[in-house]
Amino acid sequence: MIRVLVADDQAVVRAGLAVILGAEDDIEVVGEAADGAEAIRRTxxxxxxxxxxxxxxxxxxxxxATRAITSDPSLDTEVLVLTTFDIDDDVFAALEAGAAGFLLKGADEPTLLGAIRSVAAGEGTLDQRLTRRILREFTARRPASRSQAQQPVVQAPLTSRERDVLSLLAEGLSNAEIAERLFVEPTTVKYHLAGLLQKTGARDRLQAVLxxxxxxxxxVG
Known part of the structure; x- marks a missing residue:
């Protein structure tokens, strides 16, 4: 069961998400929050x-709120950012704060549910309509990004296969697609991905790409 907290300042949005998510057998809405402070407290x-x-x-x-939640070592909670806005500085700030995914509020129900399941599984997600744009712009903004002291530290050099997996993650490929590209089994991809996350200190696939x-x-070209 995926336990979800919904944080939005609009009661109608919180209610709508609660109805959609509550109808799923594997998702439970355990609470709501009307602002960031309440989201931190309730999390x-x-x-x-x-x-x-x-x-x-x-x-x-x-x-x-995202930064407070993802930086708290006592929590094992992922954050999926939902916004009515397209790509802007707030989206990049949320991703740098540790969000595991980004989705427009206009996404259809299957996309929303798929994103929640993906993020809960530690895979991270981005709205597929915007993924390449986000990563390209993130690349362009890299010189102005946060200091190295605030970035994940590599615990050991990446292997060539881990580098391959990282590059293919940046293309938005799933484990199955990466396995097909590298001519290996999906379980092998999971093994290399686990090593990649451990060495970079990234919480999930998306944060590893960032x-x-x-x-x-x-x-990202």
Missing amino acids: RELRPHLVCMDIRMPGTDGIT WGIRTGMVT
């Missing part, structure tokens, strides 16, 4: 697997 109280986080909320915004972009190891 620490309820320990959800995932927070559906609006970016722009009064008081403590979604970016600050790490690769920050360090210059990955370039």
Whole structure:
């Protein structure tokens, strides 16, 4: 069962998401929050697997709340950012704050549910309509990104296969697609991905790609 907390300043949005998610057998909405401060507090109280986080909320915004949640070592909670806006500085800030995914609020139900399951599984997700644009712009913004001290530290050099997996992750490929491209089994991809995440300190696939972009190891053309 995927335990979800919904954080949005609009009650109608929270109610709508609760109805959609609550209808699924494998998803349970355990709570709601109307702003970032409440999202942080309720996450620490309820320990959800995932927070559906609006970016722009009064008081403590979604970016600050995302950073507080993902940087708390006592929590094992992922954040999926939901926004009505296209790509802007807030989206990049949320991703740098540790969000595992980004999705437009206009996404259809199958896309929303798939994103939640993907993020809960530690795979991360981006709205497929915007993935390449986001990563390209993130690459362009790399010189202005946060200092190296705030970036994940490599625990050991990446193997050639881990580098291959990282590059293919940046293309938005699934484990099955990466396995097909590399002519290996999906379980082998999972093995290399686990090593990649451990060495980079990334929480999930998306954060591993962003790490690769920050360090210059990955370039999205």
